[in-house]
Amino acid sequence: MLLIEQNPQESIREYVYRFLKLNIIHLNLPPGQNISEQDVATQLQVSRTPVREAFIKLAQENLLDIIPQKGTYVSLIDTEQVEESKFVRETLEKEIIQHACTQFPAEELFQLQSSLALQELCISEKNYLRFFELDEAMHGIIFKGCKKSRTWNMLQLMNAHYNRVRILNLKDKAFEWDQLLVQHRELVRAISEQDIVLGAKIIDVHLNKVVVDLEHLRAEHSDYFMQIKRQPFSI
Template sequence: MELLSVPKRGTSAREYVYETLKRSIIFLSLKPGQSITEQEIAEKLSVSRTPVREAFIRLVQEGLLETYPQKGTVVSLIDLERVDEARFMRRTLEKAILRLACESFPSDLAFELRSNLALQEVCLEEQNFIRLFELDEEFHRLIYRGCKKERIWDLIAQINADFRRIRVLKLSLGIGVGEVVQQHREIAGAIFDHNATRIEELVEVHLPQNDPGFERLRREYPEYFA
């Protein structure tokens, strides 16, 4: 088992373990359904069981781990119902947020949005999908921040963990990468032009209700799904 370690400095052991595990789960270095134990992680990361347990507790709360007392802990399977709910939530909120953004959006964040888009183009050309993924998340966060609704994005990010694993799977199959960047361009354009007329349509395309890609993922990786 390989863990995607993160810098340990300037932070507590708990935070270090938490970030490492979270990253490992989302980028599928820890597989959905895989069993792990406190002891094992503690040894791998050279800490005691205590901070590991405490990181586990947070990850359970976010739905990324499931702990069974006296039995063990497993990485949660990807639950497509939960993904559907997360998408519904994002669709609904993002329409409302984008309408706000089209009314007014602070210029400094608009600049950051443009920069982010430019970087997305670069990553697309260079096929750097991991970085593109991070830019995607940052893109949406910027929009929420511009509307003073960043806490909502943080909350979405929690229920969205499954959604993120799906994204990683899709990226690994190279599904729909270019389209997403194009959609981001159009969404940003709507904000810059204060033009809310296409918001509904753009969001529906960006976060469709029925994603046919799901079926393919399910066929390719049946053991990852609940």
């Protein structure tokens, strides 16, 4: 697992939770893997109490399955949650982009432009995790520039399964990173030039890519996904 430093104002419980969630999202703790309180406590050199509390919180977020008398497992990716998260994000972000293309602060626009240069560097170095972080931060900056940071934070609470699919996509050797960067550039251009039509067009293509690639990912990594519930056939 990827070790991270504890932030100065962060409690041990918050730190353990953030450590586990990051590793689940980044697939260092892959779907279906067994995980024990004692192992995590030993690795982080903390007591089991904050680990247990983090487990409970992650279970409430559908990222861990705690099965009495059997153990705790990283939840399989639920495609229904992926599609619901995509629906909510798409619905909100289309409105945000429309607002951003009408008026957007110069400071946040500069941050978006700076992010593009860093994303290009990530592609050249094939650093998909850092690219994912920059991608997330970029969308967060757009929400912040529209004074909707709390809306972005709300989205993050339901994006875990969606983001695991995005990470899986970025890890795929066949994934076209350059295409994603082109979309980001066009999005920033739409905001800079106040082009609402271009902004709406790009965000629609951009956010739908996860769903388009979902069947391929399910076929390649079937053990990572929950089985699709089939409706009983009736005449």
